[in-house]
Amino acid sequence: xxxxxxxxxxxxxxxxxxxxxxxxxxxxxxxxxxxxxxxxxxxxxxxxxxxxxxxxxxxxxxxxxxxxxxxxxxxxxxxxxxxxxxxxxxxxxxxxxxxxxxxxxxxxxxxxxxxxxxxxxxxxxxxxxxxxxxxxxxxxxxxxxxxxxxxxxxxxxxxxxxxxxxxxxxxxxxxxxxxxxxxxxxxxxxxxxxxxxxxxxxxxxxxxxxxxxxxxxxxxxxxxxxxxxxxxxxxxxxxxxxxxxxxxxxxxxxxxxxxxxxxxxxxxxxxxxxxxxxxxxxxxxxxxxxxxxxxxxxxxxxxxxxxxxxxxxxxxxxxxxxxxxxxxxxxxxxxxxxxxxxxxxxxxxxxxxxxxxxxxxxxxxxxxxxxxxxxxxxxxxxxxxxxxxxxxxxxxxxxxxxxxxxxxxxxxxxxxxxxxxxxxxxxxxxxxxxxxxxxxxxxxxxxxxxxxxxxxxxxxxxxxxxxxxxxxxxxxxxxxxxxxxxxxxxxxxxxxxxxxxxxxxxxxxxxxxxxxxxxxxxxxxxxxxxxxxxxx
Amino acid sequence: xxxxxxxxxxxxxxxxxxxxxxxxxxxxxxxxxxxxxxxxxxxxxxxxxxxxxxxxxxxxxxxxxxxxxxxxxxxxxxxxxxxxxxxxxxxxxxxxxxxxxxxxxxxxxxxxxxxxxxxxxxxxxxxxxxxxxxxxxxxxxxxxxxxxxxxxxxx
Numbered sequence: 024x025x026x027x028x029x030x031x032x033x034x035x036x037x038x039x040x041x042x043x044x045x046x047x048x049x050x051x052x053x054x055x056x057x058x059x060x061x062x063x064x065x066x067x068x069x070x071x072x073x074x075x076x077x078x079x080x081x082x083x084x085x086x087x088x089x090x091x092x093x094x095x096x097x098x099x100x101x102x103x104x105x106x107x108x109x110x111x112x113x114x115x116x117x118x119x120x121x122x123x124x125x126x127x128x129x130x131x132x133x134x135x136x137x138x139x140x141x142x143x144x145x146x147x148x149x150x151x152x153x154x155x156x157x158x159x160x161x162x163x164x165x166x167x168x169x170x171x172x173x174x175x176x177x178x179x180x181x182x183x184x185x186x187x188x189x190x191x192x193x194x195x196x197x198x199x200x201x202x203x204x205x206x207x208x209x210x211x212x213x214x215x216x217x218x219x220x221x222x223x224x225x226x227x228x229x230x231x232x233x234x235x236x237x238x239x240x241x242x243x244x245x246x247x248x249x250x251x252x253x254x255x256x257x258x259x260x261x262x263x264x265x266x267x268x269x270x271x272x273x274x275x276x277x278x279x280x281x282x283x284x285x286x287x288x289x290x291x292x293x294x295x296x297x298x299x300x301x302x303x304x305x306x307x308x309x310x311x312x313x314x315x316x317x318x319x320x321x322x323x324x325x326x327x328x329x330x331x332x333x334x335x336x337x338x339x340x341x342x343x344x345x346x347x348x349x350x351x352x353x354x355x356x357x358x359x360x361x362x363x364x365x366x367x368x369x370x371x372x373x374x375x376x377x378x379x380x381x382x383x384x385x386x387x388x389x390x391x392x393x394x395x396x397x398x399x400x401x402x403x404x405x406x407x408x409x410x411x412x413x414x415x416x417x418x419x420x421x422x423x424x425x426x427x428x429x430x431x432x433x434x435x436x437x438x439x440x441x442x443x444x445x446x447x448x449x450x451x452x453x454x455x456x457x458x459x460x461x462x463x464x465x466x467x468x469x470x471x472x473x474x475x476x477x478x479x480x481x482x483x484x485x486x487x488x489x490x491x492x493x494x495x496x497x498x499x500x501x502x503x504x505x506x507x508x509x510x511x512x513x514x515x516x517x518x519x520x521x522x523x524x525x526x527x528x529x530x531x532x533x534x535x536x537x538x539x540x541x542x543x544x545x546x547x548x549x550x551x552x553x554x555x556x557x558x559x
Numbered sequence: 560x561x562x563x564x565x566x567x568x569x570x571x572x573x574x575x576x577x578x579x580x581x582x583x584x585x586x587x588x589x590x591x592x593x594x595x596x597x598x599x600x601x602x603x604x605x606x607x608x609x610x611x612x613x614x615x616x617x618x619x620x621x622x623x624x625x626x627x628x629x630x631x632x633x634x635x636x637x638x639x640x641x642x643x644x645x646x647x648x649x650x651x652x653x654x655x656x657x658x659x660x661x662x663x664x665x666x667x668x669x670x671x672x673x674x675x676x677x678x679x680x681x682x683x684x685x686x687x688x689x690x691x692x693x694x695x696x697x698x699x700x701x702x703x704x705x706x707x708x709x710x711x712x713x714x
Contacts, residue, residue, distance in 0.1 A: 443592065
């Protein structure tokens with residue numbers, strides 16, 4: 024064979040290889056899925072090198088990541104899995120990054136009939152292995168076939184990398200879409216929760232909150248039927264929707280439902296504001312043909328329970344989302360309940376405030392009254408002090424009263440008493456002659472007169488004139504009878520004894536005159552007396 | 560000591576003593592005014608026209624004054640009156656003693672009981688007692704039973 028002929032054959036062969044590569048590239052162009060790439064590449068390779076049979080295998084890092092295409096077609100998954108396991112054992116030890124060839128494995132059952140393996144390492148533990156059976160021409164695969172296979176392997180490696188990347192990207196897109204959908208749904212439900220919160224105002228009352236809550240939940244969850252109620256020891260608030268029968272839920276029925284729901288809970292102790300899901304709804308029994316799909320029980324406060332029962336939802340909603348609805352609803356109910364309690368307390372507080380204001384007003388009035396009474400008391404005390412001081416003081420009225428009373432009693436008693444005496448000595452009509460001491464002395468000497476001392480005995484005994492006889496007035500009658508009865512009435516009788524307080528002489532002289540004595544005189548001058556009884 | 564000497568209880572005792580003396584002394588004089596008039600005249604201190612009025616009035620003043628002291632009515636005025644009477648009696652006895660007038664006291668009975676300086680001392684003692692009554696007596700006053708005391712008001 025001439026050199027030109029050889030060059031011609033070589034050129035033709037190269038042209039052939041080029042066309043195969045171009046065809047393969049054209050066929051692989053636009054193919055995104057790895058198994059399509061494998062299939063296209065396997066056919067191009069088998070045709071290009073003239074192999075009788077072959078397989079293309081895409082092997083991933085996990086057992087599940089295995090894709091095998093055989094030509095002619097052999098549908099034997101077990102054999103494919105064994106093929107994958109054997110290849111994984113072979114390729115684990117290698118760290119090559121470019122395509123390489125491996126001879127067939129005559130000892131391997133699964134590789135029986137395959138002479139050449141073309142291995143294309145990919146990223147992330149992926150490998151692509153092309154197995155070729157015996158060629159159509161004898162002699163096996165020569166160098167030219169290896170060159171062609173090398174070119175095809177490079178092309179395959181590039182395409183598979185691209186396909187795997189596209190697949191991965193597609194998977195990421197799919198995951199992103201799925202997550203976006205979930206996120207949208209969550210945003211939707213969060214909006215629903217927000218709407219629920221905006222629609223429910225705690226000051227509307229428990230019943231309104233209960234109705235609004237149930238209707239919102241049913242609307243957003245696409246539930247045609249639902250029941251919610253709150254019950255305490257004495258009252259029941261019910262909200263029902265979607266029931267054919269309009270018969271209201273009775274108090275005893277509500278209480279029985281709560282008891283049944285509690286009995287179905289593993290932990291019977293409910294915490295306030297912590298709703299619990301009722302797992303076994305059959306325990307609640309039948310309620311007006313209500314087909315329950317979900318049920319929740321909660322405790323608002325002590326002895327105040329609530330149930331939320333929902334029918335089947337027409338859309339798929341996650342349990343935790345519904346639970347968020349329920350939790351939100353319980354929060355609103357608790358707010359409404361607290362608001363009602365606060366409103367009641369406010370009413371009581373207002374009443375107490377009014378009472379307090381009244382009390383303060385009364386206290387103010389009382390304080391004013393007390394101030395007035397204190398002022399009055401001080402005034403009274405002042406008057407009492409004044410009166411007490413006046414009482415302590417001695418007044419002329421007291422003297423006048425005592426003296427006047429004494430005088431009055433004395434005068435009256437003296438007037439009525441047989442021992443009474445006259446206030447003043449009565450004037451006597453018996454005249455008595457008064458003479459001087461000289462004349463009296465002459466009468467005594469010349470006419471042998473009788474000298475009488477009229478003073479009381481004590482005075483007489485102390486001192487008296489010489490020759491005088493004592494004749495006190497109060498003893499006159501007895502003494503006169505004893506001593507002077509026989510006396511001559513013509514004999515002069517001279518009488519003395521006068522003091523500032525008593526006219527003893529005059530009293531005795533009148534008694535002598537009364538006894539018919541003719542010459543009775545009293546001495547008007549003071550007579551000096553001595554103990555010797557002599558006249559001066 | 561001063562505290563006990565000025566105690567109102569002592570004044571009450573003095574008041575009772577003086578009241579008893581005066582009431583007792585007045586009874587005989589009231590019943591026998593003539594004798595009392597002679598006693599007054601014996602002192603030779605008052606003019607003759609005043610002897611009988613005094614003999615009528617003085618025993619009753621003694622009785623009313625003594626009763627007022629005993630009952631606790633207008634005690635200070637009564638004690639002044641009784642004190643004045645005691646002062647007059649003392650002065651009368653002293654002058655009689657100085658003038659050496661031989662008379663009886665005439666304080667209770669008209670017979671006996673001649674005056675002496677002991678009589679003066681006795682009268683001075685009574686005078687001090689009635690002065691104590693005037694100064695410190697605050698207990699058992701009949702005219703204050705219905706009188707509100709300032710301390711009872713609590714103001």
